[in-house]
Amino acid sequence: MAAELQSESPESAEPPTRSGWRAALAEYGRAIAAVFTLIVFAAVALAIYRLTEEVSYDDVVSAMATTGYDQILLAVVFTALSFMSLCLYDWNAMEFIGRKRPMAEVALTAFSAYAVGNAAGFGMLSGGAIRYRAYSRAGLAPDDIGRVIAFVTLSFSLGLAAVTALSLIPMSSEIAPLLDISPVWLRAFAIAILLGFGVLIVIGQRRSLSFAGVTLRMADTPTLSRQFLVTVADLAFSASVVYALLPEQAAISWPAFFAIYSIAIGIGVLSHVPAGIGVFETVILAALGPTTNIDAVLASLVVYRLIYYVLPLIIAIALVSFTELRHYSKTPALAGVGRTAARISPALLGALTFILGVMLIFSSVTPTPESDLELLQNILPLSVVEGAHFFTSLLGLFLVITARGLAQRLDGAWWAAMVGAAVALVLSLLRAFAVFEASALAVLLIGLFASKRLFVRPASLFRQVLTASWLTAIALICICACLILFFVYRDVDYTRSLWWEFEFSESAPRSLRAMLGLTIFSTALAVFSLLRPAAPAVTPSTPEDIEKAVGILGKSDVADSNLVRTGDKAVMFSPDGQAFLMYGKQGRSWIAFLDPVGPKKARDELVWQFVESARLAGCRAVFYQASPVLLPAIADAGMQAFKLGELAVVDLPRFDLKGGKWANLRQSASKAERDGLSYEIIPVADVPNVLEDLRAVSDGWLAQHRAKEKGFSLGAFTDEYILSQPVIVLRAEGNIVAFANILVTETKAEASIDLMRFSPDAPKGAMDYLFVSLLTYLRTEGYGHFNLGMAPLSGLSRREVAPVWDRIANTFYEHGERFYNFKGLRAFKQKFHPEWQPRYLAVSGGLSPVIALLDATLLIGGGLKGVVKK
Template sequence: MSDKTGVVSEDTSSRLVVLFLTYRLYILGAASLFVFALVAFALYHLTAEVRYDEVLAALSATSWSAIALAALFTGLSFFALILYDVNALDHVGRKAPFPSVAVTAFMAYAVGNTVGFGPLSGGAIRFRAYSRLGLTPGEIARIIAFVTLSFGLGLLGVSALATLAVAPRVAGIIGVDALWLRVIAGAVVAGLAAVFYIGRNGRVLTMKGFRLRLPDSGTASRQFLVSALDIAAAASVLYVLLPETHVGWPTFLAIYAVAIGFGVLSHVPAGLGVFEAVIMAGLSNAIGIDQLLGSLVLYRLIYYVLPLLLATLLLLLTEMRQLALRPGVAEAAQLAGKLAPALIATLSLLLGAMLIFSSVVPTPDTDLDFLSGYLPLPIVEGAHFLSSLIGLLLIVAARGLGQRLDGAWWVALAGAAIAFAFAFLKAIAVFEAALLALFIVALLANARAFDRHSSLLRQALGPSWLMAIAVIIVTATFILLFVYRDTNYAHDLWWQFEFSEEAPRGLRALLGLAIAASTLALSSLLRPAHYRTEGPTPEELNQAVAVTMQQDVADANLVRMGDKRLMFSPSGRSYIMYGIHGRSWIALADPIGAEEEFPELVWQFVGAARAGGGRAAFYQISPALLGACADIGLRAFKLGELATIDLAEFELKGSRFANLRQSYNRGLRDGLTFSVVSPGEVASILDDLRTVSDGWLDHHNAKEKTFSLGAFDDDYVLSQPVAVVRLAERIVAFATLMVTDTKAEATVDLMRFAPDAPKGTMDFLFASILDYLRNEKYARFNLGMAPLSGMARREAAPVWDRVGGALFEHGERFYNFKGLRAFKSKFHPRWEPRYLAVSNGTGAVLALMDVTFLIGGGVKGVISK
């Protein structure tokens, strides 16, 4: 009974784990939204005694000199942020032109600080930019890890040192004993000092096969100074905006660092609300809440919005040929153009939020009085209501803009143009109209970047976007309740239409927004089940084979199996072969055909997968395709390394292949003979080949595989040359050869031998194939991929690489990883990395599971082997 209960419990746990992995992003998004809602509720009560007019008065009281100082400190902070990337590049041993690094870092932080969530994050921008500068995915991952870790450790160090210096003062403000503050801060400083000492010479730490190279003393010291400059300058932005107070700068620095830390840990976009709550809780005893709110609003505008607007202006300047053609600037200008979609998408998101927030705050009385003399009330009411809906439309369009959709470009342009007109009809909002005009100009100047044809309406919003919309709506609700705190809410409030009645106007706008957003969320969450495309027709298969034979990739002959679906480019000169299992649409290797068509074919595939309710993944792709995948927003995860032999250098008579020559000579002494049977003659030996294949499968207790491997299918075997080994005229081993007309590459697929074949027959077969292909003037031989190879000793490797490295080192029980690598190494090949590209880490795990099922023939095939 207990065993049965244990099995049930284990099965339930496994299902819960699978359920969490499947809906992880939705669960974490809902948790972050719940935290944000709690923070908004707390802020509402913290501001119980504050009125909207008092906040406006505090804003008006801020001097222009304070605003100028805040802008200066913002520039200083962003200069330090650029140095993060400079130091990171130095740490990984790579060099890049400073203008390109500066543009990349500035745009990454301008976008990341403003929105702070996955699809438009600074990490995605770095991957797109640095991959175009020649950095590998591993190096980019290390740069992102270096930047993230440096900021976290710098934040800890600065806040701890500041707290040690002014512990009594901080204790009096936040109500915590000064001794405990000093103990905690001292422990943090001691821990950081220990890490600094251990890594003083660039020491490498090794734990259970995982290697981590700590930065040397010079790098660590330099980075700490950069982090301290960044955090100190960012804190000074807010400090100079505060009114006169007895809170000293060191005390404020400690509180600011804690607030930033909580904002980051909350995973709420840009730490919105969480940062404000901590600042208000820490300083409310020293500064009036109304003044604090006014300073926080200005801080958000100057430190977050201003850099984004400057980045947009810089983008427009790079479109001017006179500037872009200057030496040293051309490359940075070109890089800025490549990052334009992400930047414009972020601006669209920001403007959408601005339109929504402006719909729940009152219009100045002077503006309303002016409008009442020229416009009828219905026009003002309609413009106000529709502006909030256009705000939601711009947020939705932001996702498509980030993906370079032409439909999103048209929607954003039309929406911004209408909102520009409404800015003058609902209120004479000159600043709002100016921002919309800048957005429209940016769209028009970069129209050629949005060249991907896809229906925006077919694109379902993911969990990150749904959470961002929910956070904006919750924020709008908080603003409305705060602004009209003294309003007596009643049912008839909804039907009050007067120029002076602004609370009802805001309520109606918020209600319409909530209904539209809820409809959008439901349509995304309850979208129809994913569909599957049909398999290839004989005509499509023939077309794919014709394209394959003109290419240099021998593995493309796997298309002859007919078990994979095909997607052709509009010209028909290129195609992707892919399989579907579960929600995964998995493309096998790089596209085949004209390389100039690959980026758009990648997008075509990803768009089709998303429209079909699936997740797109690219399996075993080369480094050459990573840039196109990064442009779509996919992340690269290393799978292993592909081995290729330069056949021009292969010579059995040389000392380099002495062991292989011995196996070959032993096979000759045993009476083995080798020959290659052309496709037209394979039919005469097909039965003999089937006998060998069946014997091999029975001997190994194996089943035929599919997808990335061929199976013994009559049509498939008959379509290719077959290398055979005979013993006394009986076929004892064979391998199907995959070749193309270009003779650039050759490889083998099915490799089978009879159970009673002499020892060393496969080495004899391999040696004979290589010698034959060299004599036939083929350029290289593809030995296939060694899974997880090249991942075990990476420094500062991502989690994926650490897990892969551990499996390679200790996973012989499950798969002969080392043995396969050792076998291929006998041929002295050249190793090239191969990757899995997918949207995120969880998607990579699920995609790999689906690949396993595709290769094994489904769940039953995998279980039964």
């Protein structure tokens, strides 16, 4: 991005420093967010516990048992209709951005994204990750995928607010007593929301409104109207799922419940608690508790979670497994469905494994039905039942941890999940004849078997580091399990002797022991993850590393990979030693430059290896100037790509100065020759003969620009680096007045240059002449393309639904000339009529790309001082 910007070297630059609350936030931001989530959830758990003081576990179980089959069937139908509506979000988004895909592909992706997003929580992130993986393989660019995710998220948020407000106005008199507020205030709040929504629609009709350097654009009225209807249908059907399961004595009309449901969903989303679990239930219980039996409402909510959250996930796994087994790729019309299934299958299996692990944990702290215990007592010894109950909780925790490895396509995680699910299936039958649990585990086993070919990464499951979000999720599960335990055994007299009671009829001791085992092992896991030794610091490459990397890059088609020769970057090799990537560290970012170099299979594995190594070091992984070829591997690794700019590539066989469009360059080159300039290609063997002349030109250039050497994505003038490649020089009256080192590989597929420096007395137009001479020479030598370098922040989307990143970048591109000659650099490259290819900044961990780009800029400039200097 910063080509031809020279400044302070990394060795002499001072690293940027942060102080005060900003430093604390940067260092402990994730930990603070995790603690906040745990506090919110603990408060919600306490609220639920108090709301259900008069409710017993047996009452809830009895209420669930009285749920009619007609109610369940109706809830399933409404669930199907709701998910059909959800699929229309993606379909409308595709139509809006002008990138239509076959309906089958979109429906499978959207259905799976919502199934995972609803069950695992963080719908925009978890569901967005599935969309990114599926749509990137389908050929959509990252900015298009970002528009789809933004369109879906924004349309749902605005639609939810509008629907809630519209339903509150006529139903405020009925809902206000439930919420213990005045109907007037409730109606005023709804009107205020609608007025704000109306202002946004007016802005949308103006098409754009600029403020604080950011342009806000909204969809046109037909699109807004269509999407609003989809949101209404989605919320109406999903609310109807709960309403169908409510007991008959619930004294509330459907319109009033619809408003309460919308409010509960909104608060659940704002709480950032995964799947809004607990928060949603608290709002519903608080609203309906005074008018009906809380035990019946709680039972309805449990069944709702099973039908609306777990059932779609199981169906998604079944669909993907069926696709994998049938090998739809043989049918052209369904080939896209098969590709989509292959991309999202690991994420779906990981989500189902996570949910089933949680289900096993919760079932281990609840009593076994007495009828099942009587049957077990006749056929199994007590020790078997006790052991099955205890190990069920541990297996649940094991499956929760394994879920992360499945999402990363680890072969070890596949085997662990297969064994864990099989053992859990047996234990669920030995413990309580839990047919539903066993059936769900059987679906997981079938899905794992059908998708075996997708889990080919030979990485160790035990080397994976549980991040703050995963540790938070495990802590939330433990809090939930404790809440369920104390709710179920509210009336039990807790004494020391309870731990040692072993009887078929005593369920409380079994649940307590299972909870103790879960607490001990989860605490040990957290301590191990937090206190494990830090990964080694990033160290510059050794001469042996560079020699090995040079041997690999010689067979590649990427000329810029020669920048590994500078020695200022660390080098990471694939396990088979056939590929490498070069990277540096700035702040908490590990930044890889360019794509990995080597065979495709080894390159893809290196992406995972790099991301995992960065996580082991407690850092974030970043790919700087990633090409479109790398996008599928980036998506699989859970990274998101943002367009960084466009690379100018000249097709050398077509390069010819004849014709009108080349007139300016032709005239510039002719004038340079009349002024006495001539060029010469110095082969590697002869570069030592002119090394001191080149050094003099370089020193003069640096002095004239008051600059020092940069690094990372740019080379620096060192003897080892300059002597490693051929050089083109310009001479005037026999003296060298300009030079550039030429980057080439053995394949001759591509050539490029890095350092290009001129003495102060070089004639005007020397730069054009150097490029024209070099391109002509390379065409004669049979090279395929010439890489002119990247034009940063150019070619980003300016459409109505452009992501925030594109809008910020476009603003800086338009108004940042005082910092960098963005437009001038692109205009210079455009003179050679290149093909413009996109390049991306890929970031993991949901990090803002602005922070990653800042770290990359500091790394290139050699620290803050290097950036602010010219």
